[in-house]
Amino acid sequence: MIVLDASIVNIALPSAQQDLGISNADRQWVVTAYTLAFGALLLLGGRIADYTGRKRTFLIGLGGFAAASAIGGLAPTAELLFAARALQGAFAALMAPAALSLLTVTFTEPRERAKAFGVFGALSGGGAAIGLIVGGVLTEFTSWRWCLGVNVPVAMLVALAAVRLVRESKAPGDTRYDVPGVLLATTGLFSLVYGFTEAAKAANPDNPQDTAVQGWTDPKTLAWLVAALVLLVAFVAWERRAKNPMLPLRVVLDRNRGGSYLVFLFVGAGLFAMFLFLTYYFQLNLGYSPLRAGFAFLPFSVGIILTAGAVAQLLPRVGPKALMVPGLALAVTGMLMLTQVEADTSYVAWVLPSMLLMSIGMACVFIPASSTALVNVGEHDAGIASAVLNTSQQIGGSLGTALLNTLFAGAVTAYLADNVRSPEDARTMAPDAFLSGYHVAFFWGAVLLGVALLVALFVINARKQDVPSEPAVGAAG
Numbered sequence: 001m002i003v004l005d006a007s008i009v010n011i012a013l014p015s016a017q018q019d020l021g022i023s024n025a026d027r028q029w030v031v032t033a034y035t036l037a038f039g040a041l042l043l044l045g046g047r048i049a050d051y052t053g054r055k056r057t058f059l060i061g062l063g064g065f066a067a068a069s070a071i072g073g074l075a076p077t078a079e080l081l082f083a084a085r086a087l088q089g090a091f092a093a094l095m096a097p098a099a100l101s102l103l104t105v106t107f108t109e110p111r112e113r114a115k116a117f118g119v120f121g122a123l124s125g126g127g128a129a130i131g132l133i134v135g136g137v138l139t140e141f142t143s144w145r146w147c148l149g150v151n152v153p154v155a156m157l158v159a160l161a162a163v164r165l166v167r168e169s170k171a172p173g174d175t176r177y178d179v180p181g182v183l184l185a186t187t188g189l190f191s192l193v194y195g196f197t198e199a200a201k202a203a204n205p206d207n208p209q210d211t212a213v214q215g216w217t218d219p220k221t222l223a224w225l226v227a228a229l230v231l232l233v234a235f236v237a238w239e240r241r242a243k244n245p246m247l248p249l250r251v252v253l254d255r256n257r258g259g260s261y262l263v264f265l266f267v268g269a270g271l272f273a274m275f276l277f278l279t280y281y282f283q284l285n286l287g288y289s290p291l292r293a294g295f296a297f298l299p300f301s302v303g304i305i306l307t308a309g310a311v312a313q314l315l316p317r318v319g320p321k322a323l324m325v326p327g328l329a330l331a332v333t334g335m336l337m338l339t340q341v342e343a344d345t346s347y348v349a350w351v352l353p354s355m356l357l358m359s360i361g362m363a364c365v366f367i368p369a370s371s372t373a374l375v376n377v378g379e380h381d382a383g384i385a386s387a388v389l390n391t392s393q394q395i396g397g398s399l400g401t402a403l404l405n406t407l408f409a410g411a412v413t414a415y416l417a418d419n420v421r422s423p424e425d426a427r428t429m430a431p432d433a434f435l436s437g438y439h440v441a442f443f444w445g446a447v448l449l450g451v452a453l454l455v456a457l458f459v460i461n462a463r464k465q466d467v468p469s470e471p472a473v474g475a476a477g
Contacts, residue, residue: 001095001158003127004128004131004134005088006397007127009030009034010031011132012144029082033086034088035197035394040189040193043388043391044186045061045097046097046390049097049098051170054101054102055166057383062158062162065151066156069150070148070149070152071084073147084148097386098386101169102169105382106166118313118367120370126300132275134147134294135147136293136295139290140289172380188228188232188234191224191227192225193394199216216406250381255459255460255461256460256461257377257385259455261389261392262452263365263460264373267362267369267396268394269397269400270445270452271358272401273400274338277437278296278351284434285343286343300355300359303355303363304363311323315367319368319462320369321368321456321462324364325457326361326364327364330357331361331449332361334354334355334356335449337357341435341438374389408441409437410440412433412436415437416430
């Protein structure tokens with residue numbers, strides 16, 4: 001539900017914009033309201049899960065997410081839709097770390113844990129592409145409102161299963177909340193995500209003639225990013241001396257856990273290039289309908305889901321690094337292949353193989369990295385460790401949105417400046433200009449994946465016996 005909602009609404013956005021009369025300037029809030037609340041509240045959500053109970057927090061997050069989805073699906077005005085999306089993000093910040101930490105404390109036997117993380121990794125990796133398909137089907141054959149409303153019956157089924165099957169667990173020991181840490185982390189992450197969002201505005205693909213660097217040098221953007229830096233530095237300083245810190249620095253300073261968080265950060269930023277710019281390539285250059293464009297991503301999801309089973313079997317045998325390094329190498333290769341797409345490139349002969357390489361590679365990354373992110377974490381910190389993993393993905397996606405949109409818009413602007421001699425030229429050359437932008441975005445997406453590869457190669461050192469069972473993490477009581 002959480003991963004799908006990040007992409008399913010993208011397909012529904014044009015219909016929702018027309019139905020509710022949302023302006024081009026304000027439409028980004030349908031996406032941004034969700035990501036801002038989600039990214040800013042994840043660390044707090046992780047601690048609430050640890051202290052209040054992970055099952056209880058999961059069920060509260062699930063119910064709230066469903067209610068917010070229903071409000072958004074029925075919203076008669078743009079303002080109510082924006083508010084509902086923010087509520088979705090807030091409840092997702094409760095649900096996401098609770099779900100991952102429940103896996104950590106429930107599955108302690110090596111092979112069972114590998115299977116659990118295999119399923120988790122497959123859904124995490126394939127969810128965005130599946131969201132594009134589901135969004136296309138619902139928008140084309142029903143209404144954009146069902147892209148939100150579909151969460152309600154799914155949440156009800158999950159809640160019924162969770163009540164019966166999931167055992168409660170809480171953090172032992174001191175469970176007092178670190179109020180200053182909560183305030184500093186929440187406001188700092190909000191400022192960071194909002195700063196990236198402001199930077200991305202000037203690089204809107206619908207208006208590529210904008211100056212590409214305008215967003216980054218705008219005083220408002222700089223103010224938010226400086227505020228984020230100050231608040232997050234203050235947060236780290238406070239956590240070093242707090243008696244019961246919200247985010248104990250031991251969670252992130254461990255070599256394998258910290259390396260896993262960095263891998264998720266750069267993979268989230270780099271993979272964004274594939275989803276965003278292939279969506280534009282399919283629809284604007286190849287003339288695909290939204291539904292057909294959604295189905296064009298299906299092999300990516302299938303590739304991850306099919307590979308995840310094999311990866312889950314291999315993880316306890318060969319260890320995480322032996323899977324992550326070649327997986328990231330495959331992902332980099334697939335992304336670099338996309339830098340060669342042209343207006344007449346065959347989907348089957350070129351785009352499909354590149355997507356399959358990335359999907360196989362991502363399955364080899366998501367599952368081991370999800371596991372190493374929780375290596376040797378104590379039961380007291382399972383929720384917050386899971387929240388840091390989700391936060392890394394969220395911040396990576398925001399960074400990728402701003403950075404790659406900026407590079408794309410700059411390349412398009414440069415191409416048009418070099419080749420346009422009349423207004424008619426601008427119209428006829430627009431597809432070629434977009435291709436130039438895609439090539440640049442895919443290249444830098446590959447660079448970001450390459451940084452993740454270097455992190456996996458030189459930082460991750462967990463052995464196969466380190467991953468399956470953490471003695472400090474017992475079964476839920």
